[in-house]
Amino acid sequence: MPGYIYLICYAIIINLMAAISTVVDKHRAARHRWRIPESRLLFFAALGGSPAMLFTMLLIRHKTRHAKFMIGIPVILLAQCVVLYFGLQLFQ
Secondary structure, three states, X not given: OHHHHHHHHHHHHHHHHHXXXXXXXXXXXXXXXXXXXXXXXXXXXXHHHHHHHHHHHHXXXXXXXXXXXXXXXXXXXXXXXXXXXXXXXXXX
């Protein structure tokens, strides 16, 4: 069971990074300042931050008009859930 602690810590950290990046990008957009590239936001989602990013996007209404995000993030999340499910099946 101790090996799962690293996975849980990683998930917490990457989800925090994804949520914070989304909030910072929204804040900068409102002030017409330099923005976080969309590729970086999607990269954080692909690394495992998709749950927090999707929740944050909907909560603060950021990137909700962009199909790349409103379709892409849920697809990434679904793919990650499938990989996690089958990955856990291998260790049982």
